[in-house]
Amino acid sequence: MSTTTPTPTTNASQRSSLTTLKGLLPFLSPYKKQFFLAGIALLIAAGATLAIPAAFKQMIDMGFGGTGGHSIRHVDLTFLALFGVATVLGISTAARFYMVSWLGERVTADIRSKVYAHVVTQSPQFFETTQTGEVLSRLTADTTLIQTVVGTSISMALRNALLFIGGLVMLFVTSIKLSAIIIVLLALVVLPIVLFGRRVRKLSRDSQDKIADASAIAGEILNAMPTVQAFTHEHIEAKRFSSSVENAFQTAMRRIRARSLLTMIAILLVFGAIVFVLWLGAHAVIEGTMSGGELGQFILYASMVAGALGALSEVMGDAQRAAGATERLLDLMAVESPIQNPTHPHALPHHAAINQPGATLSLSDISFHYPSRPNTNAISHLSLDIRAGETVAIVGSSGAGKTTLFQLLLRFYDPQQGTITLNGVNIRDLQLHALRQAVGVVPQETIIFSANAIENIRYGRDDASDEEVIAAAKMAAAHEFIEKLPEGYQSFLGERGVRLSGGQRQRIAIARALLKNPPLLLLDEATSALDAESERLVQGALEVAMQNRTTLIIAHRLATVKSADRIIVMDQGSIVESGTHNSLVELGGVYATLAALQFNVHQGTNEPAE
Template identity: 80%
Template structure:
């Protein structure tokens, strides 16, 4: 994935999140107001304590009795400050938490919406488990940053600045000593902060690796169990999570060291300065109230520095997460709709003309191996064309190019006379119905799985399509009929039943171009007979391309194309190709002998 646009290894990466923060300026302003009020109330508390100590407890005699009369007023004022602090802190917490949840939701939606528009080329090199890790783990880190860390950073920055100003107001000498000592704390915090960022990125990568491995294995459990590899896969996953644990522990140790160094240096400096202050009180150059006030402000400053060191750690982790998410968002699919797409011409009937001119294609992951070479075809509206040939001949590749999952490196493909690269992707794919060999059934009920073919279809239309695909009978026998949940990836159905669901989906779409990729390969003889009849009705008057090995499908085609090594080497009807005695004849003879056996 291309990440050149994002500055690696710097908190500047977080600037890439600005488009997700910009829509909520009002909420940020309200949170900022609450934050300033809360910080001001916090800074007012030490001053109130100073007044109580000096005016209430530091006087004697009649003046002391007079000042003592004001103690109640000071305590009421202190409680009032505490009330303001409580309300402002609660308001700040609510606003920043809302912002964290809102921005994270927007970010997850944007990443997911972006990923599902990528071409298959993207998924050749990116594991789905890694994408899921970025959608969950990485966005959670961003949520922590926006919903907690930014607010904490601003609050503690205000407390640090305000506390520092008050320290100088009380004693320039003591405050100057503290500044010099605190300056010596910055260097180790910066050095360890960089190490924490690097280890955070590595830790997130290891978690993504483990998620990708788990996702791959869980989606292949029947195969894993059939080959009795449960123990091996469990060991592989344990090794992967152990690597993630080791990397995480390195990060935790580095962050713990950062915390220890920051707190020890900061509070060591403060203790030293307070020792100087105690001697000043003894000498009479500072009152007890001023020393108490100085102690509280020094504690506020120290606490702010400690909190800022924690926030820096969170920000470093979030920078690594943001870098990974922005890398994902920066990926641009090579397959996109043109800026000004051409419309498809109006058709007299529900069928389309298809033309291929000198098409050549190599998969991006296998650039040295041609999948199609100088392929030219003319398919008339309403024609049914069967495509046969050995595995690797380019049959499925042809279908992928027609759907524009990839673009050919040479030549052009035209639908109704329009180059498909000049069509809107949704318009192109909306004109094509597909029944794949590897049927996808979603975790939904039967009704919604078939309705996936046309979202606005009524229940009656869905049921009619199921009847055409010979799926109505077995669906009716499910526990809740069409409302029955089919399980993840359709595990509650047999292979033939899943394929009939896919056929019903394509029939419901009612497209002018129908692509059948081994549409009856998983059916028993009776189901195949029923589906063949349904497919014949569906193909009537519609342009159809059929990939098939079974002659029951092939023999009914208007024309048969025989492919080998990405080229059409024979073309004709079943009888003509048998008479030629070429590759098709040998494939037919082999199948006849197998059927006879």
Template identity: 60%
Template sequence: MSQLDGKPASSNDSARAEPPAARKPGAAALRQLLPLLWPYRGRIAIALIALLIGSATMLTVPLAFRDLIDQGFVAGAAVGWHFVALFCIALFWGVTTAARYYTVSWIGERVTADLRSAVYRRMLEQSPQYFESTRTGEVLSRLTGDTTLVQTVVGSSISMGLRSLLQFIGGLLMLAITNVKLFGITLLLLLIVVLPIVLIGRHLRKLSRESQDRVADSSALAGEILNAMPTVQAFTMERAEAERFDVSVESSFATAVKRSGVRSLMTAGIIGGVFGAIVFVLWLGAQSVSAGTMTAGELASFVLYAVFTAGGVGVLAEVWGDVLRAAGATERLMELLSAEPAIASPAQPATLPSKPQARLDLEAVSFRYPSRPTQLALDDVSLSIREGETVAVVGPSGAGKTTLFQLLLRFYDVGAGSLKFDGIDIRDLDPRELRSQIGLVSQEPVIFSANAIENIRYGRAGASNEEVYEAARAALADEFIARLPEGYRTFLGERGVRLSGGQRQRIAIARAILKNPPLLLLDEATSALDAESEVLVSAGLEAAMRGRTTLIIAHRLSTVQRADRIVVMEQGRIIETGTPAELLRSGGLYSRLASLQLVA
């Protein structure tokens, strides 16, 4: 995919990249669902058996009508038994149809759930660089809309299609048995009608894929804007954004209408052509009855078989449209499912010591972001950090400070050089094991749509309530949580909208304290706070930093005066390092920044 090959990509291109292995012609794309269907082969067999029995039962109905007409109305015949037989056939047919419908619906729902889970798990494995060029709204559209299309086909349309196919084939066979001459004419006319439909079907598949892409564009746009409502409203851009969404929706509508038009044309052609051919054949049959070469019962059964055959073709036309849409949806889902994580665990990962010390060594590290391959984000950076040391990283925006944290968390791999954790190159470690040793408090902490206790427990899922309370007290979060309407059980709202910035930060600090990692990363943890909140958050941070290696990114130099060492970065390089006092005396970049902030 484009986000993996180092080339810049648009937000749409990467999500729609089409690896050769993932692209299958037409409905053949549905074969990629076979691994998901295989675990339920027993239920599939039951559904097929019910389908075969039901179809065979249905095909006996015209024979029963033939006997009723030719024999039931003869003087002295027991007409009642013929109607009893017809009722029993219909009852048995209904039971087998119900069994098939329930079984197939269960399979469709189960496979859809499995597919959603598999795609979601694969997305959770992707590194941040994947989402540099893949919009989350696009992914969500595939997880919802596309999986619903797959569910419709697997849980309904395929079953209806197979039933109609058997109905069509069985009807043709019985037509041949009933009257070979009329059958031959019928088959020739059907071939003339169906062949042009195949060409229309190919065009319909392309339109189905395009329609789903347009819907995904609208979903991605809506998700982006709804997550930025304060900014949209602050700049009074509501009308402009509504108009932009209208354009996207109209594009989706136009494509959908075009697809529906082609599908309607295909359906009308099939049904009209097939029924026209059958009406013509029936006219010939009526001539045979008049000539005495067919009985009235044979013509009646031929009519019913012709109706079954035509009905089967009509349903197949409808189902084929669904299948083509589901084929496009399957392609899109399989593109996500086949996306390999850029950051993966080695085949035989190294193991950290039982008590990691969080000693860090960067040796001539250079790095370029995949979306900006011509620009060095880090340039030949070498740095050693001792166990328990507090190091602050300062410098202007774009200096490479956050990039350093991204590499430490192994969201990206270094382009050159090495980055070692306790003497082990982090590329030799399982990313999950590495990240389990790191706590992160960012400038804009993520607060989930849950209560306070669950948000803090996110730091360590198995923690007891008392451990959560203790972490909250250490982070100075207990005092405001206790004042919430339901205390720790208070729902904090989406993205923590019910909390202030300082309160969200203290929740994040409590989460890091609960995790209790040997390495703590603080990324601009106080830069967006007012003075009073900064004092409270800083006190919580001091508790979090106690007894562990800490790296601090800060623009406010007042927050890093207690650091053991300060590293000054500019344009991806380390240009100064030393204690705060040493750097103030050196007259370099840190001294100039300090004269602007600290003196003022």
């Protein structure tokens, strides 16, 4: 049960955090106005913060240092100025917080929508190798980390960068000698922080990968709970998930330990350098080469610079984690589906254009193998022509290639050899939506969505009226049981239709396909989950629905296809027999053997055995 994830296009260790985060620029660029407003608020807030130490210097040197009314008046004005600066700081900080928080939420929502829209266009090949839990982890956990960076960390980084630069400038204005010393010391501090930060980034990506693995396991098991409980594997699966969670915890702890050590190193080195420089400043005041106000100003600016540097190291940790998350999302966005729309699509001729009901279908020398099984052909040199309005049944043992044929017709995969045409047009030349709009499917495994009955049926055609939905339900023999639900058509059917029986789910799926009203109808064991009475009702509805359309039916129960215009017998990906029920029984081949097992008839005759 391993999880295969999209392979990064570039080795993670070869890309810096900044380079990786540049991948977010397409999501940020539509909001230049909001960034501009946030930037103005940021500049005002940083300017107000940088003005405070200068005000304190004036207060110490000219207020507390003097005597008389002039000093008192100056103190009053200084405190009024300080309150004015605080007011500006409060308003600008609130504006900055609002704008960057809005940007964080907006950009995160855009990323989630874009990634999800990209994922749902992938072919089934993608989902053969990627678990849905892995994708969900990237849509939730990874985008939350990016939200932290966009909504908080970028703003904090810019704010502290401004305070760091502004503080440094004011330090030099206050004392060139002390500032030069502190700059040299801080330069020595930055090197170990940068080197250690690279290790934190690698651990951050590893931590996100482990969380995604745990999510993948949980998603897989929660979707298979009846099977898990039927085989009494609850404790086994709980232990497997616990082991995965513990693995993620251990990886996270390595990241936390590394980040804690990084923070400790940054604080010790930075404040050690500042304490040393302040010790020199204290001696300068004693010697009379520096005033008390200047030392106070220097202390405040030095604290500001140190605090900004410490905050930047914290932001760097967030950036390291977000870089790992961004890398994973960009890897997902870089995955291209092998099934693409044509550059110059052709229009699909309608019924009137071909002067016949239904759709014509032609398969010419088709050979296909699944990407995950390149050495085994699921379809081998298959050729088949189906007339408009014809009902063709496809039978054969499991693994004969019947369902694969349906997947090729829907262009979930492209054959490695041969062509498929619909109404005379190669399906590779059709828009995927145009092709699939022309095909209605009732799959063997019915999918019911977490919605009410009417919306589940309306999934077949989203612009259908309630009356059309109810008419389709009646044709599929679903109206009666839906009416008996607690709220009728407004009844919630539960996740994956857990409130319905297998037969009821199948009839919902049939109603959905009938509502779509396509020229080509694919029925994959459409009545397999029905009881005898429901099967009789649905079979009658399907016979009506098959009129004026081309229908392909996959069936193991031959009783459901005896009246087909033609029966195709498949074996190991090839057509081995073709004809009507009576002619194939008389032929005495594969179909006759299947009929003998199911109908208890003598091969070579069409009479029941005595």
